[in-house]
Amino acid sequence: MGFFxxxxxxxxxxxxxxxxxxxxxxxxxxxxxxxxxxxLYSGAIALVFTGLGIWLALxxxxxxxxxxxxxxEVYMKPGTIDQKALARLGLSARELEVLQAMAEGLSNQxxxxxxxxxxxxxxxxxxxxxxxxDVRRRTQAVDKAKKLNIIL
Amino acid sequence: MGFFxxxxxxxxxxxxxxxxxxxxxxxxxxxxxxxxxxxLYSGAIALVFTGLGIWLALxxxxxxxxxxxxxxEVYMKPGTIDQKALARLGLSARELEVLQAMAEGLSNQxxxxxxxxxxxxxxxxxxxxxxxxDVRRRTQAVDKAKKLNIIL
DNA sequence: CTCAAAATCACCCGAAAGTATGACCCGGAT
DNA sequence: ATCCGGGTCATACTTTCGGGTGATTTTGAG
Numbered sequence: 001m002g003f004f005x006x007x008x009x010x011x012x013x014x015x016x017x018x019x020x021x022x023x024x025x026x027x028x029x030x031x032x033x034x035x036x037x038x039x040l041y042s043g044a045i046a047l048v049f050t051g052l053g054i055w056l057a058l059x060x061x062x063x064x065x066x067x068x069x070x071x072x073e074v075y076m077k078p079g080t081i082d083q084k085a086l087a088r089l090g091l092s093a094r095e096l097e098v099l100q101a102m103a104e105g106l107s108n109q110x111x112x113x114x115x116x117x118x119x120x121x122x123x124x125x126x127x128x129x130x131x132x133x134d135v136r137r138r139t140q141a142v143d144k145a146k147k148l149n150i151i152l
Numbered sequence: 153m154g155f156f157x158x159x160x161x162x163x164x165x166x167x168x169x170x171x172x173x174x175x176x177x178x179x180x181x182x183x184x185x186x187x188x189x190x191x192l193y194s195g196a197i198a199l200v201f202t203g204l205g206i207w208l209a210l211x212x213x214x215x216x217x218x219x220x221x222x223x224x225e226v227y228m229k230p231g232t233i234d235q236k237a238l239a240r241l242g243l244s245a246r247e248l249e250v251l252q253a254m255a256e257g258l259s260n261q262x263x264x265x266x267x268x269x270x271x272x273x274x275x276x277x278x279x280x281x282x283x284x285x286d287v288r289r290r291t292q293a294v295d296k297a298k299k300l301n302i303i304l
Numbered sequence: 305c306t307c308a309a310a311a312t313c314a315c316c317c318g319a320a321a322g323t324a325t326g327a328c329c330c331g332g333a334t
Numbered sequence: 335a336t337c338c339g340g341g342t343c344a345t346a347c348t349t350t351c352g353g354g355t356g357a358t359t360t361t362g363a364g
Contacts, residue, residue, distance in 0.1 A: 046201045047201075092309090092310060092311085093310095094310075094311065095310095102291065103291075103295065104291075104292075104295055105287065105289055105291040105292030105293070105294070105295040105296070106291075107349095108350075108351070117312065118313055119313090120315085121311075121312050121313060121314095123313095123351080123352075123353095124313080125311085126351085126352080127352070127354090128310095130352080130353095135257070136352080137257055137259060137320090137351085137352085138291060138352090139254065139255075139256075139257040139258075139290060139291060139294065142257070142291065142294070142295075143255065143294075144257075244339090244340060245340095246340075246341065247340095259319095259321085260321065261320080269341085269343085270343055270344085271343095272342085272343050272344060272345090273342055273343060275321075276341085276342080276343080277341085277342095278321085278322080279322070279323070279324090282322085288322080289321085289350090290321075
């Protein structure tokens, strides 16, 4: 990353400031004849640079993400997935997708096609799933997953 | 929440602006004698109000929130086998046994051991089951069987 | 930036599953 | 007696699955 890229905001700010000062100089000629000119463009400067400051801050300040945990009581009806069990097993979103496809009776090849990834990727995912579910076959995985209500 | 509390930033900003203008007026008396006074406090205004803008933005910009975690409770479901569907499919008693074992995630070898028959026999049965259920894999067979309620 | 987890893909290899075909036995229906 | 469906088993072959290992890339958190 070059110097300009890194400091582009600062540089742009500098140019903007310079431009504004030139503008002020020009305004000096035009309005110097006016009696209350000083208040006029003092306010103008204030306004413009306040906006500039706001823009700068919003542009430069990295958005500070605040992580909030919301606990929600949900009563489970038959045919609802058990989020707790899911969290406990530590299955990733992708792994869950694969598991669901498995439950539909799809072969690894078919799952790969559906998710637009390679067969090997599905193999890796399924191996991880078996590991996390503590089983050795896809049929067992599906059976266990259904019993734990982590899939429909 | 009162009016002041809600708009305190705006109000403070207003007062700050007013104060700055008074300051400028005062500066006008003091520095009007100087030749380049205009550039001097133009810059000063610019700087101060830029800072003010930044402060404002940082103060007002609400943080972006993230992540939600939900909790759940469980409950289970009943199930009844559909004798009609069973009859319609023409599955034999033996085939049903095999199908059920499949649903439990057993391997052909394990099923063979449980039913005291050879592995090849299970293969024959499963092939017949797949044929009758019109599927190609044990996972599909189990899925379909569950959906048709011919197994638990 | 750095570190770790997640996701992606590859290659090898053995085990399991599935396909195809044929054979034997047995009990009930024709 | 003959035929047939269900159950049993076998051989041979192909395909899919699963284990083990390693690599690259992306992404989020610290």
